Amino acid sequence: MAAEQGGKIDPMHQFLIEPAFGSHWIVGGYDLSFTNSALWMVVTLVALWAFMVGGMKRDLVPGRWQMAVEGFTGFISGMMEQNVGPGGKRFVPYVFSLFMFILFANIIGLLPFGIVPGVHPFTVTSHMTVTGVLALISFAIVLLVGFGKHGFHFFSLFVPSGTPVLMIPLIFVVELMSFLVRPFSLGLRLFVAMTAGHILLKVLAAFVINGINMGPGYIAIVSLPSFILMIGITLLELLVAAIQAYVFALLTSVYLNDAVNLH
């Protein structure tokens, strides 16, 4: 898994989707092979399941694991109640699943599984195909809830109260465009944050390797500072992973508030 070929750094190879177990599996003209992306989604699922099952005890005085799980559930439940109000309780399972999946997927992409020979870690959320689908699911739920609960009165969301009558057509179009961009921006934000972080880490790693290849003097000048910077950037990326998961869930709850309560 060379980060560079002949000195030229290739930071994009880490995002390549390929079959996890050898050959492609083509059915009726479609490639249905079990990819590395699917494999790491299964890893995320198993880790999340183990975390939840291990912590879903009912001790009156919780141990640490139960405390951790209840910390997450209380956090999301509080966020939904603060942003949506009482009507938001029905969406807590969805937003919680969304938040935990994105959080675990982001963090698993940063873990040093590459130490084990033959294991190539992959960040599931570093592809627009994954984050775009998550954003579309959130947006679809917003539309279904909005039109299901309010019918065509949902369009009053795009005309804020108190706008002068002459400006209503223009404001309606502008608000509609801003609304339709939401799933795109939601998916793009998470996707680019993860991709940018991993590209930066890969470029720094290539600096470390190139420095080592150039000789002992360059190790002190190039490799060592780059490696220390990698440690700092990894800490920052862990923070960004958590923040981006939180922002995705927070914005989903804000959009659900628009649908449920018509601001």
Place this chain on the structure above:
Amino acid sequence: MDAQAAKMIGAGLAAIGMGLAALGVGNVFAQFLAGALRNPGAADSQQGRLFIGFAAAELLGLLAFVTMIILVFVA
């Protein structure tokens, strides 16, 4: 100017946009901290809006990054 050189120059210009977005993100947190230190009791209630503002400012910086990546690797 051949296409490859123009793409690289365009990518460099797009990267400047990320610096400007960094100013915006810093602004969001700076104003939040200025207000929170004046009225610490009200700070926790506005934490949600802090992250919404951060997400919006960061998104535009990330859009500049996407433009750069498209120029270098896709187009």
